[in-house]
Amino acid sequence: MVTTVAIVSRGDPGYPAQLEEIADPPDRLWVRGTLPPTPAVAIVGTRRATRYGLSLAREMGRAVALAGWVVVSGLARGVDGAAHRGCLDGGGAGIAVLGCGIDIWYPPEHQRLGEELVAGEGAVVSEYPPGTRPEPWRFPARNRIISGLSAAVVVVEAAEKGGALITARLAAEQGRDVFAVPGDVHRETSLGTNLLIRDGAIPVLGAADLVEALSLILGPPRTHTDVDLPFAMPYDGATVEEVIAASGGDTAEVLQSLGRMEAEGRVRIEAGQVFIA
Amino acid sequence: MFAETTSVTMVGAEPRPVRVEAHVGGAKDVFKLSGLPDTAVREAKERVRAAVTSSSMSFPARHITVNLAPADLPKGGADYDLPIALGVLGAAGTIPARPIVALGELALDGTVRAGRGALGAAIVASRMGIPCLVADEVAPEAASVAGADVVPVRTLAEAVAVVSGEARRRSVEATRRIRPSVPDLADVRGQPLARRALEVAAAGGHHLFLHGPPGSGKSMLAQRLVGLLPTLSDEKALETACVWAAAGRIRGVDPTPPFRAPHHTASLAALIGGGTGTIVPGEISLATHGVLFLDELGEFPARSLDALRQPLEEGEVAIARRGMSVTLPAEVQLVAATNPCPCGYAGDRVQACQCSQTDIQRYRRRISGPLLDRFDLRVAVRRLTGDELQGPPGEPTAVVASRVEAARKRQTERGVLNRDLTRAQLDSQPIEPAAGQFLHRAVDRSGLTARGYDRIRRVARTLADLDEVDAIEERHVAEALALRGSW
Numbered sequence A: 001m002v003t004t005v006a007i008v009s010r011g012d013p014g015y016p017a018q019l020e021e022i023a024d025p026p027d028r029l030w031v032r033g034t035l036p037p038t039p040a041v042a043i044v045g046t047r048r049a050t051r052y053g054l055s056l057a058r059e060m061g062r063a064v065a066l067a068g069w070v071v072v073s074g075l076a077r078g079v080d081g082a083a084h085r086g087c088l089d090g091g092g093a094g095i096a097v098l099g100c101g102i103d104i105w106y107p108p109e110h111q112r113l114g115e116e117l118v119a120g121e122g123a124v125v126s127e128y129p130p131g132t133r134p135e136p137w138r139f140p141a142r143n144r145i146i147s148g149l150s151a152a153v154v155v156v157e158a159a160e161k162g163g164a165l166i167t168a169r170l171a172a173e174q175g176r177d178v179f180a181v182p183g184d185v186h187r188e189t190s191l192g193t194n195l196l197i198r199d200g201a202i203p204v205l206g207a208a209d210l211v212e213a214l215s216l217i218l219g220p221p222r223t224h225t226d227v228d229l230p231f232a233m234p235y236d237g238a239t240v241e242e243v244i245a246a247s248g249g250d251t252a253e254v255l256q257s258l259g260r261m262e263a264e265g266r267v268r269i270e271a272g273q274v275f276i277a
Numbered sequence B: 001m002f003a004e005t006t007s008v009t010m011v012g013a014e015p016r017p018v019r020v021e022a023h024v025g026g027a028k029d030v031f032k033l034s035g036l037p038d039t040a041v042r043e044a045k046e047r048v049r050a051a052v053t054s055s056s057m058s059f060p061a062r063h064i065t066v067n068l069a070p071a072d073l074p075k076g077g078a079d080y081d082l083p084i085a086l087g088v089l090g091a092a093g094t095i096p097a098r099p100i101v102a103l104g105e106l107a108l109d110g111t112v113r114a115g116r117g118a119l120g121a122a123i124v125a126s127r128m129g130i131p132c133l134v135a136d137e138v139a140p141e142a143a144s145v146a147g148a149d150v151v152p153v154r155t156l157a158e159a160v161a162v163v164s165g166e167a168r169r170r171s172v173e174a175t176r177r178i179r180p181s182v183p184d185l186a187d188v189r190g191q192p193l194a195r196r197a198l199e200v201a202a203a204g205g206h207h208l209f210l211h212g213p214p215g216s217g218k219s220m221l222a223q224r225l226v227g228l229l230p231t232l233s234d235e236k237a238l239e240t241a242c243v244w245a246a247a248g249r250i251r252g253v254d255p256t257p258p259f260r261a262p263h264h265t266a267s268l269a270a271l272i273g274g275g276t277g278t279i280v281p282g283e284i285s286l287a288t289h290g291v292l293f294l295d296e297l298g299e300f301p302a303r304s305l306d307a308l309r310q311p312l313e314e315g316e317v318a319i320a321r322r323g324m325s326v327t328l329p330a331e332v333q334l335v336a337a338t339n340p341c342p343c344g345y346a347g348d349r350v351q352a353c354q355c356s357q358t359d360i361q362r363y364r365r366r367i368s369g370p371l372l373d374r375f376d377l378r379v380a381v382r383r384l385t386g387d388e389l390q391g392p393p394g395e396p397t398a399v400v401a402s403r404v405e406a407a408r409k410r411q412t413e414r415g416v417l418n419r420d421l422t423r424a425q426l427d428s429q430p431i432e433p434a435a436g437q438f439l440h441r442a443v444d445r446s447g448l449t450a451r452g453y454d455r456i457r458r459v460a461r462t463l464a465d466l467d468e469v470d471a472i473e474e475r476h477v478a479e480a481l482a483l484r485g486s487w
Helices: A052-067 A079-089 A108-117 A136-148 A161-174 A190-200 A207-218 A241-247 A249-264 B044-054 B079-093 B118-128 B135-143 B156-163 B192-204 B218-223 B234-245 B268-272 B302-314 B357-365 B396-413 B424-426 B433-446 B450-466 B474-484
Strands: A005-009 A026-033 A040-044 A070-073 A092-095 A125-126 A152-155 A177-180 A267-270 A273-276 B002-011 B014-025 B030-034 B062-071 B134-135 B150-153 B208-211 B289-296 B316-321 B324-329 B332-336 B377-380
Touching: A005 B118, A026 A108, A026 A207, A040 A079, A040 A177, A040 B268, A052 A079, A070 A079, A070 A136, A070 B324, A079 A108, A079 A207, A079 B433, A092 A136, A092 A152, A092 B357, A108 A125, A136 A161, A152 A161, A152 A190, A152 A207, A152 B268, A152 B357, A161 A190, A177 A190, A177 A207, A241 A249, A241 A273, A241 B192, A249 A267, A249 B192, A249 B433, A273 B134, A273 B474, B002 B079, B002 B118, B002 B377, B014 B079, B014 B118, B014 B134, B014 B192, B030 B433, B030 B474, B044 B079, B062 B377, B079 B156, B118 B135, B118 B234, B134 B135, B134 B156, B135 B150, B150 B156, B192 B208, B192 B218, B192 B377, B192 B396, B192 B450, B192 B474, B208 B218, B218 B289, B218 B332, B302 B316, B377 B474, B424 B450, B433 B450, B450 B474
Parallel strands: A040 A070, A040 A152, A070 A092, A092 A125, A152 A177, B030 B062, B134 B150, B208 B332, B208 B377, B289 B332
Antiparallel strands: A005 A026, A026 A125, A267 A273, B002 B014, B014 B062, B316 B324
16 A cells, blocks of 8 residues: 655644644654545544444544544544544544554554555554654643644543543643533443533534534535435434334335345445444 | 064164064073163063062063164163063963064063153054054053054053953053144234244244344244244154154154253253263254254353254254264254343443443354354344334234245245255256346445355245245345345
C-alpha cells in the first residue's frame, strides 16, 4: 500500500488550524495519509466498553460520517475502535491520533482498522517521532490533540477515571462542546458519562440526536439520498423480526427481499440484526 | 437327549438370536454352561435348579451341558434363566422340545421376572415365526411388535404348562401408546422468522440453530418441531423402540418422533453412548428419527460437541468397547439454542448487555466452525413485547405439518432428504437460469465458502419443495440467503 507520510509543523499551510487555538499545540505532527479539512467530531470512551457502548459508538461514528463530518478518536480498543469502524461504515474520513510513533500499530489488532482509515482518505497522526513506543503516560497528552482537532467531543462510555474523562476535561478547557451518553447509574462504565452530564455536558440520546445537536455547531449535515428498500426498516440495526413486523407482508416475501438486498450488498444481516450497508 | 430354545442378546440396538442348546446325558450330576457367559449368566445354574424344584418338578441329576451360541456374542444378565430352564427340561424329556423364544430371569420360587430385551425377543420371534415367552410385565411391550406371537408367563410352571399344551395361553394386549400431546405451534405468538425457520427445518430435515436472549422461547420452539415432522414408519418406530430397549427404557412402537433434550452437564457417554460392559445408547441414539435439542450449546464441553460431529454426518454412531465395536442409529435432526453472549442480552432492545466485546467473542468461539457448519438454518429469536404476547395465536401445527408433509413427499420421491443432499446431488437439482445467476452473484459478493454455498442450495431446494415446484427459483435462493443468518 502506498501511503504518504509527512511532517507538518506549526505555521505550515497543512497544519490544522483548530490546533493553533489550544494552549499547548504540538510543534509538529507526523501524518500517515491525509488530514481531511472538514470539521471534526471526537468520539471517545473506555477501552472496556460494553456491547451497548460499542454498538452506540459505531452507530454514532457512522452517523457522523454520513453527515459529512470527520470522526476523530484514539484507535484504542473498545469505544475508539468502534467509532472508527462506524466512520468507515458510513464511508467517511477519519483521524486516529496515536500515543506512539505512527510506524507502530497499537493495539496491534487495530492495524487493519488504521490502514483502512488511511485508505479511506483519512489519517493516522502523532506528535511523537516514529519509533516512539506506546507508553501509558503519553496517552493523556495525546488526548489534548484529539479534542484539539475536534469541534466537539462525544464521550460514549467512561468509568469515573480514565482517558476519556481527561479528554472531556481538556475539551472543556479548549472551549469545545462536550457531549455524553447517559447510562445506567449502577454501571461502572456509565459513571464517568453520567458525572459529565451532572457537571454540564450535553446529554445525547443516540446517533440521530447527536447529528441534530452537532448541526447547531457545524451547520446542516450533508444530505444523502435515503436508501430505498423494498421493506420497512424501523431503524438501522432493527432485528429481522422487527423488519418483518414493520413490513406487514408475508414472512417469506420479506425474507426474500432481505436476501436480495443482502446479496446486492445494500444491507448486512448480522446476528439477527439488519444494518443498512 | 438334546433340546434347543432361543433367546436374544442386543448388539447395540440390534436384537440377535442366541441359541440355547441343552444336552442331558451320562449319570454324573454336573451342570456346565459354555458360550461366553458373564457372571450373572453363570449363576443361572443355581437359579434354574432352585426354580425347577420349587415348581414341583425334578431337576435331572445327570450330566447337563448348556451352550449359548454363537459363542462370539457376549451375553450378560439373568434373562437367559427361562430359556435355559426350558431347554434343560426339554432335553430331559420332561416337556416336549418345541421351537420357542424365551426371555426372563427366574426367581428361586419359579416366578418369571421381567427381562430387558423383551422387545428384541419379540422381534426375533416374529422373524423366526415362533412363539415368544416373556414375563407378564413386559408382555405388552413385546406384543407391540407387529406379527409377534407373545405368550405372557408368570411362573416357570405356567411356561412349562403352555409349552406342554396343558394350559390355555393367556392373551396379551399390546401397549397402546396414547399419543402424547405434542405442544402445538398455535401457542407461539409473533416470532414470524422463527416460525418460518421451523417450518423449513421440518420440511427439509435441516439442523436448526437458534440464538436469542433468555426467555425468547427457543426451547418452546424446539419442542414444537416434533409435531411438524411426519409420523414414523413402522420400521423406524421399531428401530427407535429397540434403541430405547437397549437403554433399558420402554417406549413401545410409537409413531411419534422422539424428542430428547439432554442437559449440558450430561456426560460424553450419556450423550454419545457407551458405558462399561454392555454398550448403552446415548441421547443421540435415543433421539434417532426424531429431534435432539441441545439448549445452551456453548455450555456443552468441547469434547462432547466434537464427538457429535461424525454421528451427525453419518446418521449412526460407532462405539468401541473392550475389543467390540457396535454401531447404533443416530439419525437425528439437531436443534441447538444459545444465548448471544454470556449475560444473554446482546442485541436486546430493552435489557442492556453487560458483556465486553472480548467476552462475547470468547463465548461465540466455544461453538466451533465445523459444528456450526452443520446447521443449514441459523436464526435469531427475539423476546416478545407485551403487545405481541397478547397477540392472536399463530398458525396451528396441523396446518404447517400438512405443508411439510407435501414437501417431504417430493423428497421421498427423489429418494433423499434435502439435509443429506451431497454436492453432486445439489449440482443436478434443476434451477432457473435467473436463480442460478443470482446465486453466483451472491456467492461472489459475500465470499461464501463451498460449504456455505451448499447450505444455501439445500435450503433453497426445500423452499422450492414447500412451494411444490421442481426448479429452484430466484425467490427461493433469496430467502435461503436470509435464513442462513450469521453468528
